[in-house]
Amino acid sequence: MIQKSLILLMMTATLVGSLALGCAPAPANGPGEPGQPDEKIVWTLDTYFPPPPGIYVSRSVQSFVDRVNARLDGRFEIRPVYGSTLGVPGPDVAVALEQGVFECGFTAMPYLAGDIPVLGIAGLPALIKDNYEALAAHAVLASYYQTELDRRGVVLVGSPWLFPKQGLYSTTPINSVADFSGMRFRVSSPEQTMMMDALGATTVSLNMPEVYTALERGMLDAIIGSTATAMSVSAWEVLDYGIDVAFSAADSGFLVGKTAWEALPDDIKVVLQQEAMFTANEQNWKSFAEEENDWATLGARGIERLTPPPGFFDELAVVGAPIWDSWSQQRGGVAAEALTDVRALLDR
Numbered sequence: 247m248i249q250k251s252l253i254l255l256m257m258t259a260t261l262v263g264s265l266a267l268g269c270a271p272a273p274a275n276g277p278g279e280p281g282q283p284d285e286k287i288v289w290t291l292d293t294y295f296p297p298p299p300g301i302y303v304s305r306s307v308q309s310f311v312d313r314v315n316a317r318l319d320g321r322f323e324i325r326p327v328y329g330s331t332l333g334v335p336g337p338d339v340a341v342a343l344e345q346g347v348f349e350c351g352f353t354a355m356p357y358l359a360g361d362i363p364v365l366g367i368a369g370l371p372a373l374i375k376d377n378y379e380a381l382a383a384h385a386v387l388a389s390y391y392q393t394e395l396d397r398r399g400v401v402l403v404g405s406p407w408l409f410p411k412q413g414l415y416s417t418t419p420i421n422s423v424a425d426f427s428g429m430r431f432r433v434s435s436p437e438q439t440m441m442m443d444a445l446g447a448t449t450v451s452l453n454m455p456e457v458y459t460a461l462e463r464g465m466l467d468a469i470i471g472s473t474a475t476a477m478s479v480s481a482w483e484v485l486d487y488g489i490d491v492a493f494s495a496a497d498s499g500f501l502v503g504k505t506a507w508e509a510l511p512d513d514i515k516v517v518l519q520q521e522a523m524f525t526a527n528e529q530n531w532k533s534f535a536e537e538e539n540d541w542a543t544l545g546a547r548g549i550e551r552l553t554p555p556p557g558f559f560d561e562l563a564v565v566g567a568p569i570w571d572s573w574s575q576q577r578g579g580v581a582a583e584a585l586t587d588v589r590a591l592l593d594r
Contacts, residue, residue: 285321286320286321286322286323287321287322287323287510287514288322288323288324288325289322289323289324289325289348289349289350289506290324290325290326290327290332290348290349290350291307291311291324291325291326291327291348291349291350291351291352292327292330292332292334292339292342292348292350292351292353293307293326293327293328293329293330293351293352293353294329294330294336294353294354294357295307295328295329295352296328296329296478297328297329298328300328301474301477301478302474302532302536303352303409303474303498303529304328306525306528306529306532307326307328307352307525308326309525310352310500310521310522310524310525311324311326313521313524314517314518314521317517317521318514318517321514322510322514322517324350327348332347332348334347334348336353336354336357336358337357337358337360337361339351339353339357339358339501340358340361340362340395340398340399340400340501341361343399343400343501343502343503344398344399344400344503344504344505345503346503346505346506348503349502349503349506350403350500350501350502350503350506351500351501352498352499352500352501353498353499353501354409354496354497354498355368355369355391355406355496355497355498355499356368356369356435356496356497359435361398362394362395362398363577363580363581364387364390364391364394364577364580364581364584365391365394365395366435366437366573366581367383367387367581367584367585367588368380368383368387368494368495368496368497369412369435369437369438369494369495369496370437370494370566370569370570370573370585371437371438371440371441371493371494371562371565371566371569372441372492372493372494372559372562372563372565372566373494373495373563373566373570373588373589373592373594374411374492374494374495374592375492375559375592376411376492377408377410377411377492377495377530377533377534377537379495379592380408380411380495380497381408381530382591382592383495383588383591383592384405384406384408384497385591386584386587386588386591387406387584387588388402388405388406390580390583390584391406391499393580394580395501396504399503399504399505400501400502400503400504401501401502401503401504401507402499402500402501403499403500403501403502403507403518403519403522404499404500404519404521404522404523404525404526405499405522405523405526406497406498406499406526407497407498407499407525407526407527407529407530407533408495408496408497408529408530408533409472409474409495409496409497409498409529409533410472410473410474410496410533410536410537410540411472411492411493411494411495411496411537412470412471412472412475412492412493412494412495412496413470413471413472413473413488413489413490413491413492413493414468414469414470414488414489414491414493415468415469415471415476415481415485415487415488415489415549416429416467416468416469416485416486416487416489417467417468417485417486417487418467418486418487419487419489419552420468420487420489420552420554421552421554421555421558422555422558422561423445423558423561423562423565426442426445426446426447427445427446427447428446428447428448429447429448429467429468430447430448430449430450430465430466430467430468431447431448431449431450431466431467431468431469431470432449432450432451432452432457432460432466432468432469432470433449433450433451433470434451434470437494437569437573438470438493438494439451440569440572441493441565441566441569444565444568444569445565450465450466452466454475454478454479457469457479458479458480458483458484461479461484461485462483462484468485469481469485470493470494472496472537473488473536473537473540473541473544474536474540476488476540476544476549477540477543477544481544481549482544482547482548482549485549486548486549486550487549487550487551487552488541488544488549488550488551488552489552489554490541490551490552490553490554491554491558491559491562492559493562498529499526500518500522500525500526502518563594567594570585570589573585574586
């Protein structure tokens, strides 16, 4: 069993370390090195998060950009573009980074799992019980992420960071696995579809901007998402219940095209590493605090928060286990190895 106090202690130590790093002065360039004031480097950052103020992650992305730009004023600048307005779909972000369509981005790892399967492990249904377990899983997954992204011409700068767990939001209560039967769910991955099929639910695949209208017209009964997702779709206007369970986990990170990264002077790389690590630790803390803040807001606006009975997650995990096995067999290689390591760590 993962000991919450131990993990919180680890988070505190890491955060203190990253704070210290964030305050460290950046080394100066030597004579003749690139990146001098007359050779200012400008990067475009792409992210699917909405523009600030938006959800808390949007504000954190902007804070990251502001800190980097302030520390490297005159030599290096990141210009963020929010809401995927550059027109690159989530699953194509790694290819766009490798090809230099933009230099960097904050993106959700599961979006890239089609090409890089190991990035889909956190999103497997009912594998990770809560964000404490997700933090522990990152200790195993981070090196796999880095290695597999590198093979695709992408660098994970800093470490993965948590997103509030993916719960359930519905028009009727869900208190047991039997309650899923006959419901219509919006899903966002093949694994979620497999899980809902096993639970007897019907699935609909929609882009996020289409979800509210589908709920309003009665085409859907429920969605899977974080509290931030529920906030972004104004769930209280079209749904009644929030089921506080980890249907799956989620993570994101600061990704850079390998060519762009290798072209940077070393001291600029140091600043980006420091600020990316600070942001990762900040997000890990906020994944807990902001989730509770969101629940308070959702409750005040009419969403009833349901805490499932004891054993509910374990019942979901029993349904999910054959899906994990099938996923491992189909992906094989590094993805299967990483999943085996995570399951051993979590005793699941």
